Amino acid sequence: MNNPGFVVTDTGVVLIDPGSSVQVGRRVLKQINTITDKPLTHVINTHIHGDHWLGNQAVVEVFPKVVLMAHPNMIMEAHAGAAEQWVSQMEQLTEGFTKGTRAVIPTVSLLETTKLEAGGMTFRIHAPDKAHSDTDVMIEVVQDSVLFLGDNVLHKRIPRLDDATFKGNIAACDVAMGLEVKHFVPGHGPAGGVSIVKEFRLYLETLYNEVARLYEEGLTDYEMKPIVLRALIPYSAWSNFYDQLGRHVSLATQEVEQDSF
Numbered sequence: 388m389n390n391p392g393f394v395v396t397d398t399g400v401v402l403i404d405p406g407s408s409v410q411v412g413r414r415v416l417k418q419i420n421t422i423t424d425k426p427l428t429h430v431i432n433t434h435i436h437g438d439h440w441l442g443n444q445a446v447v448e449v450f451p452k453v454v455l456m457a458h459p460n461m462i463m464e465a466h467a468g469a470a471e472q473w474v475s476q477m478e479q480l481t482e483g484f485t486k487g488t489r490a491v492i493p494t495v496s497l498l499e500t501t502k503l504e505a506g507g508m509t510f511r512i513h514a515p516d517k518a519h520s521d522t523d524v525m526i527e528v529v530q531d532s533v534l535f536l537g538d539n540v541l542h543k544r545i546p547r548l549d550d551a552t553f554k555g556n557i558a559a560c561d562v563a564m565g566l567e568v569k570h571f572v573p574g575h576g577p578a579g580g581v582s583i584v585k586e587f588r589l590y591l592e593t594l595y596n597e598v599a600r601l602y603e604e605g606l607t608d609y610e611m612k613p614i615v616l617r618a619l620i621p622y623s624a625w626s627n628f629y630d631q632l633g634r635h636v637s638l639a640t641q642e643v644e645q646d647s648f
């Protein structure tokens with residue numbers, strides 16, 4: 388489902404988002420094994436959505452001493468019930484394939500200024516506020532000039548934005564674009580250069596601005612939808628575009644309404 392990533396350091400492996408279930412996590416470990424037999428030292432989870440981190444269980448089974456890290460909000464939300472919710476949601480979505488998966492919640496908080504040094508590599512953590520889920524971190528691998536974006540940017544795929552804010556997500560794209568990084572890895576879809584961030588930012592900005600303009604004209608979200616659709620036609624081939632459009636228009640309308648008070 389998502390894009391797991393890993394970085395081989397001098398002393399071990401740092402894994403970012405081991406996937407959606409114990410089954411997927413085991414497959415990710417198998418892939419890592421084809422490249423290196425070094426131990427996993429750290430796992431970083433980009434945010435609360437279970438498709439990114441329920442694979443933690445597979446890592447802990449093999450490397451019980453691994454350090455599991457995430458945004459403090461993610462750790463809090465997971466303990467407050469989101470973990471259990473995601474375990475059952477993944478089981479439903481996969482029609483039982485992920486059965487046996489249990490939530491292994493990270494224990495170490497990553498804060499805005501945190502820089503993780505591991506095996507000669509530097510991982511800079513960027514934690515944009517209220518972006519995709521209000522639990523988000525983006526991980527910059529300094530020596531490799533790579534940024535793992537989490538779901539703050541998707542490529543060729545439209546995300547669920549139910550836990551996002553348009554303005555915060557756009558600001559997260561600006562943070563990403565402001566870094567001197569060559570390679571960008573989105574939460575879902577193919578990796579690329581800075582153009583993938585620009586492209587996704589433009590989706591959010593076009594949608595939000597169109598909704599704000601039509602809201603001023605007094606249209607309801609239902610009336611806005613066909614007009615917004617025309618403005619977003621370049622994205623119509625992305626997966627989930629038609630599934631999410633109505634929802635995104637209504638989420639943007641709520642945000643515009645709140646911002647106008």
Ligand SMILES: [Zn+2]
Pocket residue numbers: 434436519520538
């Ligand atoms: Zn997500």
